Amino acid sequence: MxxxxxxxxxxxxxxxxxxxxxxxxxxxxxxxxxxxxxxxxxxxxxxxxxxxxxxxxxxxxxxxxxxxxxxxxxxxxxxxxxxxxxxxxxxxxxxxxxxxxxxxxxxxxxxxxxxxxxxxxxxxxxxxxxxxxxxxxxxxxxxxxxxxxxxxxxxxxxxxxxxxxxxxxxxxxxxxTPGILWPKFEDQEVAMNLGFTGAIKDEVLDIETLALRLIERLISIDSAVLEDRYGIEISEGQSPLGVMDTIALARGAVARNKEIDYTRVANMVLDEFRKGVLGRITLELPERE
The missing domain is CATH 3.40.50.300 (P-loop containing nucleotide triphosphate hydrolases)
Structure with missing residues (x-):
């Protein structure tokens, strides 16, 4: 990420x-x-x-x-x-x-x-x-x-x-008061979540990998979120990268040489998640005590 x-x-x-x-x-x-x-x-x-x-x-x-x-x-x-x-x-x-x-x-x-x-x-x-x-x-x-x-x-x-x-x-x-983060993210999931929602500047992140991790998380929560939005079918066991490719093809995020434009599809998925276009999604729940 x-x-x-x-x-x-x-x-x-x-x-x-x-x-x-x-x-x-x-x-x-x-x-x-x-x-x-x-x-x-x-x-x-x-x-x-x-x-x-x-x-x-x-x-x-x-x-x-x-x-x-x-x-x-x-x-x-x-x-x-x-x-x-x-x-x-x-x-x-x-x-x-x-x-x-x-x-x-x-x-x-x-x-x-x-x-x-x-x-x-x-x-x-x-x-x-x-x-x-x-x-x-x-x-x-x-x-x-x-x-x-x-x-x-x-x-x-x-x-x-x-x-x-x-x-x-x-x-x-x-x-x-100005927004305040903390000195170090030892929990990788916390850092990911902050990246997904835009709390960490996109400039310091690998956007393509970040979007891939978001797709992976959404599949684990409810794959229908992606299927309904992008008009695709996600087969059992399909990799997050495979799903990202399917979304790109469905939305025409393809370069002139017919290769996937990963930057374009990454920005699209992240933007639509952040704006709520993908629906109401809670990414984490409290740990069971």
Missing amino acids: VKDMDHINWYPGHMKKTKDLLRDSLKLIDIVVELLDSRIPRSSKNPDIDTIINNKPKLVLMNKSDLGNEEGNRIWKKHLENENTKVMFVNAHSPKDGARITKEIQSILKDKIEERKAKGIKNVTVRAMIVGIPNVGKSTLINSLSGRKGAKTGNRPGVTKGKQWIKLKGNIELLD
């Missing part, structure tokens, strides 16, 4: 600074809002976050919930929710979900708000910090929550930089 897995600069300097920023900002905020990708909740969760935030109240937002399948969403909610953590499935583009999120933040902090009112503080403002890996949809969500178009968005990791406070409805101030 990756050109050289051991030498990719997964942890550039700005991500270390972000980690320090998170620690320094904790004393300023009342709640942490963690954004995950509902297709890959485990892989899109930075394992450093829980250690950094310690026992702060937390709201987990499973973004792109319309791209993960319903059963997968239900299983993950049950797995992640606990006394100090609430879980909501959202679509960052939805203003209706934005209203639900602000209401849930107020609900989680109800006791703290009442406590401050009892001290004579009027118009109590609560502060939240939003965290998440690159390209998980933070900027889009912030735009939806704030009703503005100020936060830069894009389908590429690394758009948000620096430290920003954004005022939301309901007397909530939200601290945005």
